[in-house]
Amino acid sequence: MSTSKRTTLQHAAEIITDGSRLTFSGFTIWRRPMAIVFELIRQHRKHLHLIEVQGGSHTEFLVGAGCVDIWESCWVGHELYGKYGANLSRKVADKQIIVEDYSHAEMMFRFAAAASGAPYAVTQTSLGTDIHNPEYDMLGRAGLRDGKRIAKHKYQFTEDPFFGAGSQVLIPAAKVDIAVMCVQQVGEEGTVRVNGQYYSDPEVARAADITIVMAEEIVPEEYLRRNADQNTIVSFEVDHILECPFGAHPTGMFGRYDVDGAFLKEFYGRTRTQEGFDDFANEWIHGQNHMSYLEKLGWPRMLNLKANSAMNYSPREKKGGK
């Protein structure tokens, strides 16, 4: 390698400019690139267009902070720790954000199409639902379907021309500018090893024009190449790497740390209103950096979340609940 892919948190966030079409690694409240999300909020990023297989806590932070103009996805919430996305709900009611609804499988297949260079995917999911109601094409209603940055149509119907299998729905490839990933290990040349479920990480990394990987640790590339069959994302798909321990907190990471349920519960409870969100952001994001954030969390809390290396989760963390 002639040039290093290493970058810093601040610079990684600067790569994501105003108006970027952005997506993420992870699943709902697992392996979300929170440290970069917090840095984007500190840098007051605006007009982002999130295109996600599904949303989660990171979506709620970005939406609450006013960074997002368009959210194209299928689900947002904090699982057990917050039953819906209160910030998104508020902004939808106030018409401060455009939401384009697809189904979960549609979003996944849209990314798979983009990752293989195909213009669209074909599926038979969600036929007969309001997801395909032509009145509910929100990007179309907003006049944003230019056929360049945003697909000309939300979907198209066609009949199977090959086997006569009936009605099919065509959905546009999820074309994104940047994927921001949060993983366990990345090599110096960009090879990624994800442990545990890899969710939709391989597809989103391949679909994006620029892929930024924030890892719990940067390891010698040669170490990952000793067992290439265990690697998840190929080196040349990755443009920038950085090391950021506990960078997914308060979301969890297989084999490293659990979801901080108490943190998410508190976030959900306190951010029903904009004032509540601003107050939370002033406490945990603005005026902080990643190290001061970890200091504020404190070792006892982090150790409680730390995964047992044989079990890959923390047997100490009380999972909350009823």
Place this chain on the structure above:
Amino acid sequence: MSVHAQPEQYGLADLLCCAASREVGNNEIVFAGTGLPMVAIMLAQNTHAPNLKLIFEAGTLDGRPPELPTSVGDARCEMGASRASGLYDAFSIAQRGYVDLGFLGGAEVDQYGNVNTTCIGDYLNPELRLTGSGGNPDINSFAKRTVFIMVHEKRRFVENVSYITSPGWRVKKWPGGQFVHRRELYGSAFRGGPSAVISTAGVFRFDEETGLMYLDTCHPGKTPTEIRDLCQFDLDISRVKGETVAPTLEELRIIHEVLDPDEIFIPKVKKG
């Protein structure tokens, strides 16, 4: 043999969990969502359906978690699984037709089993934006049977849902939006549809030809007319079979001592 619990020995969540568990057949491939369905499926795995195969939407295939996961993305899902992969695999497997049964939830349901998890009120001017679809319509489109677990309130059992997130037996044909039988729309991909709604009042099933919901069993203490009054549509109560079977003592032991001792999803009944 199995001894059924007395009413004071179990809670409503126990009853729902056991009723849901009984929907699962042995050797079936089951798609599991977060929450009570996960406990119900693991209960079936620990009782009458030891050979069931469990798929978690986030990518765990044929999972046998030794400890209850808090969500399908949880690190607890993988342990003991045949394969830990991702959503592309999970949804491809579903679309390919492997899935027998899916457990789902919803905020509203109509008489055809159409379910809404997207918004309350007009979509273009919503009173409340909810979580959105997630995999609800996908599992419901691809599985042979789906079972919905829902809180029963009159405002939730409605004539028409605010937004059809997940397809029931009669669905909208676009671009016009007229209701047609699901079979007509899905063509060769038609495999079935909602087979039961398990609410906090009773168990409901569907006439697959008319697509209409009917009351199958009443939970202990509830009458058919009471339950019909809890629906905004005219619920068919002519086919009621009787009472929902109470949990057995063994099922309660497995739920509270083995699966969910920390009461993450199912609270214990407080004694005295």
